[in-house]
Structure formats: structure tokens, C-alpha cells
Amino acid sequence: MEQATDTIPASQAAIRHVLLDALALPEWNEAFLSIDGPADAQANTRYDLRVRPGLTGELQYTVIEPDRIEITWQVPGFREVGTWTIAADGQVTHAFEQTGPLATVLRPAYRNIATIRLARLANRIRQFAHTS
Known part of the structure; x- marks a missing residue:
């Protein structure tokens, strides 16, 4: 499981x-081409869900709570369960676990991706x- 925490100056x-x-x-999220x-x-x-390089699958929110959101997505050979924990002070922790043969092959490409996703969220x- 990979995990990172950062403080995002937002509610x-x-x-x-x-x-x-x-x-x-x-x-x-650069991995996702489209979601419908x-x-x-x-x-x-x-x-x-359609992901790079054009694989299709599905995404679903498995937990939606005030301080925690869990998203599961999968395509053939790959499944990710990702959790976002949001503290009242803006501290956000993102953790994810990937399984499947494609996940094993892609593991090096996903190194530090929790930190990158937090930066993209911010x-x-x-x-x-x-804009508002």
C-alpha cells in the first residue's frame, strides 16, 4: 500500500x-481518459471508465463519509482501492492498494503517485x- 499526507489550504x-x-x-487524474x-x-x-492506453472498466465510490472517501476502479488485470481521509484542518491522506497482473507490471510507474495525486488535488x- 502506498500512502502520502499533505495539508491542503481548503475546507x-x-x-x-x-x-x-x-x-x-x-x-x-492523468490515468483516466473518461468517466461516464x-x-x-x-x-x-x-x-x-476508460483509462490509458484505452482499457475500459468501471469506477465506483465504495465509501462516502464526511471525512473519508473510498474509490475503487478496475480494468482487466488491474484493480485499485484508494482512500482519501480529510481532516477538518485540511490535512489529507491518500492511500491506495493495487492488485492484479497489470498492477504488478505497472508498480514502478506508480511509485510516489500518492504524493503526486495530492498535489494534483491541491x-x-x-x-x-x-474561478469562483
Whole structure:
């Protein structure tokens, strides 16, 4: 399991808003090419997912709590369970575990990706702060 923690200068609500905007995840997660499904995220709702290099699968929010969001996504040979824990002070911890034969092959490419995802989340929140 890989894990990283960072403080994001934003409210818990702002952080949750970005994480729960499933249809916009491809705008800040480079692995995702497209996500199709309902605009309002609900636990256990399935989204159609297309990832680089064009594999198709599904994504779903498996836990949606005030301080914790868990997202599971999978394509043939690869499954990831990722958790985002959001403290009231803006401290966010992202942890994930990947399984499957494709995950084994890709493991070196995912080194430090929890830290990178936290930085992308912070950038996405900054973009919203400047446009609203």
C-alpha cells in the first residue's frame, strides 16, 4: 500500500467537492481518459471508465463519509482501492492498494503517485478558488 499526507489550504467541503465530482476526475487524474455516469456521486453507483492506453472498466465510490472517501476502479488485470481521509484542518491522506497482473507490471510507474495525486488535488482546488 502506498500512502502520502499533505495539508491542503481548503475546507473539508471544498476537498470533498473535487473528490466527489466523478465526471471531472479525468481533468486532474492523468490515468483516466473518461468517466461516464451520474453527476451526483452516490456510494456503490457504477461509472463506466476508460483509462490509458484505452482499457475500459468501471469506477465506483465504495465509501462516502464526511471525512473519508473510498474509490475503487478496475480494468482487466488491474484493480485499485484508494482512500482519501480529510481532516477538518485540511490535512489529507491518500492511500491506495493495487492488485492484479497489470498492477504488478505497472508498480514502478506508480511509485510516489500518492504524493503526486495530492498535489494534483491541491492544484484542482486552487483552480476552483480562482474561478469562483
